[in-house]
Amino acid sequence: MITRMPLFLLFLILKQYYCVQADSECLKLDISITQKVEHEGFHREIRWLIETTSPPSDIWVASACKLSLQLKVSPGIYVYPDEVAELNRTRKLLLHIDGHVDVEAPAHEATEHTVYIYLNNSNIGRISIVLPMHLRYQRGQITGGYGKVPLRKPSLLSWCPDSLDRICGKGVKVEAPCDETATRVCVWKNLTYQAHFDEVELFVPVGDLDDYPLVSIVTLLLGCAGCIYILSVLSMTHI
Ligand SMILES: *[C@@H]1O[C@H](CO)[C@@H](O)[C@H](O)[C@H]1NC(C)=O
Ligand SMILES: *[C@@H]1O[C@H](CO)[C@@H](O)[C@H](O)[C@H]1NC(C)=O
Numbered sequence: 001m002i003t004r005m006p007l008f009l010l011f012l013i014l015k016q017y018y019c020v021q022a023d024s025e026c027l028k029l030d031i032s033i034t035q036k037v038e039h040e041g042f043h044r045e046i047r048w049l050i051e052t053t054s055p056p057s058d059i060w061v062a063s064a065c066k067l068s069l070q071l072k073v074s075p076g077i078y079v080y081p082d083e084v085a086e087l088n089r090t091r092k093l094l095l096h097i098d099g100h101v102d103v104e105a106p107a108h109e110a111t112e113h114t115v116y117i118y119l120n121n122s123n124i125g126r127i128s129i130v131l132p133m134h135l136r137y138q139r140g141q142i143t144g145g146y147g148k149v150p151l152r153k154p155s156l157l158s159w160c161p162d163s164l165d166r167i168c169g170k171g172v173k174v175e176a177p178c179d180e181t182a183t184r185v186c187v188w189k190n191l192t193y194q195a196h197f198d199e200v201e202l203f204v205p206v207g208d209l210d211d212y213p214l215v216s217i218v219t220l221l222l223g224c225a226g227c228i229y230i231l232s233v234l235s236m237t238h239i
């Protein structure tokens with residue numbers, strides 16, 4: 001009993017030492033994200049500026065950890081697969097779309113999809129991302145005017161080859177594709193970041209059913225007037 005005591009103490013000391021060591025060795029990630037939505041109407045661009053003040057780029061690259069942005073796109077919005085496939089092919093934006101995107105569907109018939117954007121490790125200090133997206137047509141309302149579509153905040157996910165706890169802090173585990181090829185699923189850690197923006201709602205013009213008959217009658221009348229004018233000019237030149 002007495003001979004075992006020092007061994008036990010030694011074990012405690014070693015355990016303490018390694019835990020402190022492991023704790024202080026975790027990478028403290030300090031990331032802020034700014035978001036801007038450009039343009040009006042149906043075609044928009046989300047611009048994110050992702051800035052990392054810690055760790056320095058070389059330490060981050062050496063860790064071989066990866067970052068990705070996960071955006072859950074609400075039914076009123078879609079990312080056009082052909083458009084982003086081109087950006088992905090030219091490696092301007094490495095991304096994967098999870099879920100089927102029906103580009104024809106109006107907002108009330110559409111389903112959600114999720115976009116994963118894989119960030120380039122070598123530029124961790126400052127990464128700017130431009131994601132083109134489109135608003136769906138809203139069901140026409142008697143009142144017309146504008147519909148509102150929520151644009152959610154993206155989640156920032158991290159993955160490290162050795163252990164998820166390589167990055168300090170608690171974070172809920174999330175299953176997501178490892179990279180843009182989406183051939184494997186990895187377990188990522190959902191990180192907190194400083195958001196220099198608020199969750200926003202985008203305004204979409206809504207077809208106004210009230211105006212519809214008036215608009216078609218005016219269009220028809222203008223069309224007739226045009227025809228009559230052309231015909232009269234033509235017959236004048238013949239005379
Ligand atoms: C990441 O950025 C570096 C430096 O800008 C560039 O050389 C490299 O090709 C980029 N990697 C990818 C996968 O786009
Ligand atoms: C991006 O490119 C990879 C191949 O490099 C491909 O597997 C993936 O499907 C592409 N993603 C999109 C959204 O086109």
Ligand SMILES: *[C@@H]1O[C@H](CO)[C@@H](O)[C@H](O)[C@H]1NC(C)=O
Nearest residue numbers: 070155156172174190191192
């Ligand atoms: C990640 O955490 C944020 C903030 O806690 C939360 O709003 C978001 O839904 C989480 N994302 C995932 C994919 O769990």
